[in-house]
Amino acid sequence: MLNLRQRNIVTYLIEKQQYVTIKELASFFGVSARSIQYDLEKVTDYVTEGGGELNRDKKNGVQLSASDTLKKSFWLQSLKPAYDKHYSPQERHDQILKYLFESFKPMSKNRFSELLYVSRRTIVEDMKGVEKWLRERNLNLAYIQNKGYIIEGSEQSFRQAYVEVISSHHNLENLPDNLTVLTDKEYLEIDGSVKKVLTKLNHHLVQSSKDGLIYHIAITIHRLRNGYQISMPPNELLKLEKEMEFQIAKEIKQEIERNFDISLPMAEIGYITLHLLGAKKATVEDTTDFAEYSLLISTINRFIEKVSLQFGVDLTHDELLKKSLLVHLRPAIYRMQFHLRNKNPLREEIHQRYPDIVAAVSLHIGVIEHEFKVMFNEDEKAYIALHIGSAIERKMEYRDRKIRAVLVCASGVGTSQLLKSRIERFYRDIDVVTVCSVYELQDENLRKNQIDWIISTVSISDIKIPVILVSPFLVKEDRKKIGRKLEIEREKANQSDQAELNLNELLPEKRILWEVEEKDWEESIKKAVNLLERDNIVTDHYLTAILNLFKEKGPYMIIGKGLAMPHAGPKDGVNQPGISFIQLKNPVCFHHPKYDPIRYVVCLATTDAEIHLNALRQLSELLMSKTNMKEIAAGGKTELIRLVNKVSKM
Template sequence: MLILLNLRQRNIVTLLLERRQFVSVNELSTIHHVSKRSIRYDLEKIEYYVEKKGAKLLHERLQGVRLVVSNDDFKPKYEESNYNKHLSPTERKDAILKYLFEKGQPISSNKFAQLLFVTRRTIVEDLKEVEKWLIHRNLALDYVQNKGFVINGPEQVYRQSYVEVASQQHGLNDLPKKLTVLSDHEFELINNSVTEKLNSLNHRIINSAKNGLVFHIAITIHRVKNGNEINMPIQELESLKKNPEFMVAKQIKEDIEMRFELAIPEAEIGYITLHLLGAKMLSPDPSNQSLENASFSRHVKNFIQEVSFQIGVDLTKDNDLYQGLLVHLRPAIHRLKYNLHLVNPLKNEISNQYPDVVEVVNNSLHILEEAFEINFNTDEQAYIALHIGSSIERQVDLDDYKIKVLLVCGSGMGTSQLLKTRLERYFHEIEIEDTYPLYDITESYLQEKKIDWVISTIPTKQFSVPTIKVGPFLPKEDRDKISSLMNIQREKVTSDVSVGPVLGEILTPELVSWDIEASDWMDAIKLAVNLLIKEKKVTQEYLDAIMQLFDKHGPYMVIDKGIAMPHAKPSDGVNSLGISFIKLKNPIAFGHSASDPISIVICLASTNAKIHLNALRQLTKLLKSESNLEDIIKSDKSTFLKLIDKVSSL
């Protein structure tokens, strides 16, 4: 049977040949912007293909795949005339864009039909999709009579879109090796020039940023040679000259001119400067104490504080988050100001892993957007959500999730103590609740003490919780048995913490009060917390902690116009997850000039940094617009409870 590889599969083979080590399915999925299932299908075809060529594809469950070849000269030969017949519509669209950008000259529909081995009618349909893609980026697909189709538009946008097409097909790390605008030798000259200048000037940037800069310069050379020069307003260029990156860009430009014997316009220095400004440094120095940096730092802290209020978790003390955002946002702001689009290969995965965090970040980014006069695109939003999600993960200590175990021993206290000691030595998550005679154990006792497992040295009946029979010396086979069950428990804990209950499971009718009269803000907070105290969700200590926070930080809990969400730390007297909701009969001032008066008080009590996020996201959906808020204020408790049921299913 003849096996033909499509473009993506060929690129995977090339990558595996270059790496000569294991590459994970997840990384391949990220690079090529497809699901892991698609990659596994690709690997099945690749495995059969390379075996026919005398090579072997190794699979390791934890490491991924590796291509093993019999000699270093192994180079798969592809039948171009056959491979192109198997491109999908999306792959044909990408191929057409790549041809158009690299050629820079009109290409006829008949030529595309020959290149891609499809009918001219198919190409006409593909070109419609190409045109939609270009229009979305303010470019045009023009037809030159008797010659064909060509891309036209502002030179800066043209180049940015060219980079976008190439990076989506190949990934930034492999970008310079995959393009045909210049020869391999010319790419090597550019790479050497950039590397030498960056090193000599001690301006070290991350590898993907350096590869992006190399490709940018390659496009610059290609376009300048063909008479396509870029312009930059004089005022903007003069402003960029104030940055130290401009001198780095100038030296790179002069070195490139010498190596290629080519005159490059001064405006190109400006765009190289922008790339350097938009690149992450390998060793950034956030200690600069200039007034500008002090202002920048303040806006970042305000953003973190806003996110903290929105999610009910204090992230303001996480210095790793603060420093990480400082390092990320400086180049990101330059990218956004000058429309240097950065493709985020993890965007979909971040959205799937942290949907609640992405929503909170999007609701809070107005602080940075207003401060720096920019608009965050979805790729940049996802990167920031990753920083916030990582911070939340750091707040959640899974070691706090102890597995409560009841021991049953039939050989006396000495045996039970030996078993207890060995269990605690090998399994830190286990917390021994007690040692009990078998005949005294009842289901009511297990439920009352919240027992997770029963571990016994003698045969027992089956209880409602897992029951494990072990030897008193806890031999290896028994430890393996417990480890297996422990792994299942860890996965369950992680899943429970990641997903969390829906709003209707937490905000129950007894925790909702309507048209309540309060004398002042203190009284309003007490009324909201008392609902949780009554249901034994929190203790009096929680109310005291909230009041202390108010005294220290002011009306920190006011999260939006008309809404306050008082909360404290899990360690401040939280027994179990709970949310109370009070709609005040008469709005009350909390001392927040922008959002007073307050009509709704939501008290959040969470046992950790993540478990409440799903419910909070659903509550935010109810309250996120002024019209929704006004409708809720005008409604009654029964109507509100119906809304909770509805949003809990989303």
Template sequence: MLTNRQYEILDKVIKAKSFVSIAELANEFERSERTIQYDIEYIEFMKESLHLQIQRSKSNGIKIDCEDLSAIQQMNKATFPEVHFTKSERHLQILLHLFEAKAPVNSRMLSALVNVSRRTIVDDLKDVTEWLQEQMLTLQYVKNKGFVINGDEVSYRKAYGLITQEYVKSTNELVRKTLFEDEDMQWMRQIVLNTLEDKQYPLFQIAIDGLVIHLLIAIQRVKKHFTIEPPVEALTALMETDAFQIAQAIQVEVERHYDIDFPTSETMFIALHLLGAKKLKVGNDHVGTEELKILIHQFMERMSASLGIDLIKDTKLLNNLYLHLAPALNRLTYRFVQQNPIKQDIYAQYMEITEVITDNIWIFEELYHVDFTDDEIAYLTLHVASAIERLTQHKGRKIKIVLLCGSGIGTSQLLKERLRKIYPEFDILDAYSLYQIDESKLKQRYVDYVITTVPIELEAIKCVEVTPFLDEKDREKLNHIINKERERIAHHLTRKGLQLKQVMKPEYMATIQQKMSRNEAITEVMRPLEQAGMINAQFKKEIINKLDEFGAYMVISPHIALLHGSTEHALNGVGMTLFYFEQGVYFDHERFDPVKLMIGLATDEPQKHLTALKELSDILLDDTLRGQLLHGDLTGLKNKLTCS
């Protein structure tokens, strides 16, 4: 996906049919040369999918030829990936919706709520019914209307309280500790839901969650007297919108419940959040919506490369960032700063993340002509930290599987019921027929295995063939999967904040004199970690596939690449390698090629490596040490690791 400016640059250079200088492009598009260089770098990332031939010249600039313009013409719209929920997350969302709905809820509504098929909803409702029965409640179907929860008031309130507690646990840990009690979250949800329903202003669940957290933070701002006068021009424009009227209605309820006075600035913040949430639902009602979504994708690619964590596949993070940035950019345009009451706590706990965001936030600043304050950086840090926490949780939950059957629904239902009874360790996400299977969508849902009754092989996800009746041989295969997972948990490192010297051992560093291709070099860099049992063979394949798909984004600075895969194929602990390639390795990165220094990173838990990565980043920022490494002298690094 390219931004509008990147399209215009591409169009201009193609039509020129000759070299165009960076200075000329910077002057025409009124952007810095750094921004234009970044735009061109991203166009280079997309050159294969867009069928481009690109030539670079230090003195003349850039020349682009394209034999087939159809690929460029088709790539005209950003599409945010849909949010995918695990089975337990679906149950939580379904129960919350049922408890908080004022009318019966049908399966079509629930299917749209959690983005799965109605057949999957039927299975989910069985589990929901069992849970409600344990709470002395029932799930009743009202003919032609939908489902409602029935039971005495005491049981109803107790069960709703339990579900709300689970919902609270899904929020960021630092937010939970510093901002609210469980009862605050429950009250705030009710205020928001009742107001939105009364005013007929529907929002996605993810937008409602964001608004609830926003209001809890706002209360802390008011209590600490962090208030300012809003710009008259912006306030006047907002007061004409439905969102401002709804914000005022929410303000009244919050003031009544918490006995505080909300200033006009906070009402304005709520209205901006509501407007941003509405644009997420109706993607084409605003000129800048798609542009912002594309920039968020590109921003997260850079964040993923710098942190060594694959954040780009966290659909909740992408959507939450849009919900935050849409109103934030509007506020910053008017220099309307939203102070963060827990800024110091955020900077102390997530120092590495704040530094990486600060290094990359210019992507938004230069396009929108705004300056992100420390307070705004802290808000963005919370979103990224929450995503990392979710990735950590993914590693400890049930084994995620989907079923693939070639002989119809009856076979899949039989297999599903047998698996549910025998193997509670499995989280059965869905069932597919052979023609429905799509590996890319399975990856987005973090599927571990495909349990299939027909022969099939996928590129990255292991397929286990069984019979619908699960005979002894089938059970041996499935028992092996479960035992393997238990072993992983038994050997799982619980220690946080590992130092660089703990993960980059002397035997993980080497100099390579012979010439190698990119893929050969990646294999060599990852070999020590594979031999140590930290990664499986799929890890390096995943790196290669991502570089083929997204371009050379893992090349983080001149002649340096940080290679990393997802935690999915990391088996045990954290490891980092460092290899110097005397003859250089070419990644098709025309600014930073050839790569001389390649760092390999593997971690079985997203947060473990951040301290070590921060130490490595400091070393690479040291001109002397970086110069030594780029000339093949590893002595200074080894001495530093020994002494630290």
């Protein structure tokens, strides 16, 4: 009798109606070529008995010849419903985990082989990946002689991993046929209970977090029914009782107990509370109830400031970034405090797209970790890097928009409306956001609305935004004044278009020095800046600005072990973009708690806040690679120049 995969092979060959290679079959069914060869031996006998023939060719593979009688026979027709139920290696991995989590006794290799229609050898190989996955979640895959495999570990780790297995691949609208923890009806009852409580208490979660909570409760019921209880230290439970989410968990408990005739211990309420605390909220308003809300806001501001200083991109006024980080970090802090996982499916993609930003987040995340006494894992860091990357891209897109202006006159009406109509007539590059009186001007509102200019018929002082004084009739001299200002902005935009400059264009060989001897951090920075000053990239004010920043902010420019990137703002004496690179013969102390001493000093100068991002990305590709750094250390200046040219093509 054929097993499921062997019957699927027959169906596959009949539908193909041509030769199929062993390699193609092995790839399609997710098993080894050896397993396919074994299957084909069984298929040959079975097909021959049914009046067909399996033709073999060394070069082309195998082809099935089946008579009409064979095709119409009952056994062949019965193959169709089972077709496409073979498992890929990843699907086998997930199925093995699900079986292990659902089983209360060891499962043998033979049993897995029967369930998944693969050989015992394939199961043994699959178990290596399963064991690694469990180990990463503080669980152990134990093998009991003559009995089989079973998962060992704490009940908390067991349940967290169990929820991850289920929620990673399923949602309530698409429950898998073989998800046997509870019935579909029971899942929907839990769903109704959770929705009822969340709606009643006006507590909003994103759908994925809501689904995760439902699976968490389902597994809780399943484990309690089979005698497995979870424990929580009394002091932790006491701390959780102070949270609003604890009251929500208590109401959910009451609903579940009423619907399932089961008693949930206090520890179970505690873990439901933890799930709620670690869940993603739907809006920023749902985050303001955080006990340390003010502290989190100020810490986020300091974190953004440090990242901004490193990249030379001012993100400190990006309200969307602040709100996004607030929504993400509030539950993330709880997840880290209680060791809850939040798998990031975009992690690898984020690392590839924003390697320099991931490095910057890893460097400065200590600001948040220290304040809240947590350690963020790589999944969480990647999420934070995604928020930073999006903010930087918004900043770059912002350059291409129109000039946003506010029109002001003594009354805020009449003459300003006349001025507005004339500006709209003469200047398509200016977007008049609003018309107001001088008394209505506030720096905070101007900043929030991203206002670039104030065009006014009256004199204005004590405002940080540029003011252009004109007459209500916008006479020729006024138009010349606005025209000159627009030309300056266009020139800046043209310079910004150089943002895709490559590293080798900004860092020529003449600005690379090796075996430089300097006594301290200040002299090292001076040397790097002098290379730029010599080429008229910067004025002497640039060095002063960097030193002042260092004294005010500390070693903000340290971006990795042994690497400093001093820089100031575009308005601090920058004439044109450029980079210098020095290698210190004897590394010096920059007073960084983690990455001292510093051997490499890379000085950046830009005429626009974003202009060096492409070159910096290439520089990060170069310097964040351990292999590259070893080659630079061994090959010196010549090797650095070769690698600079290499990454400049990336």
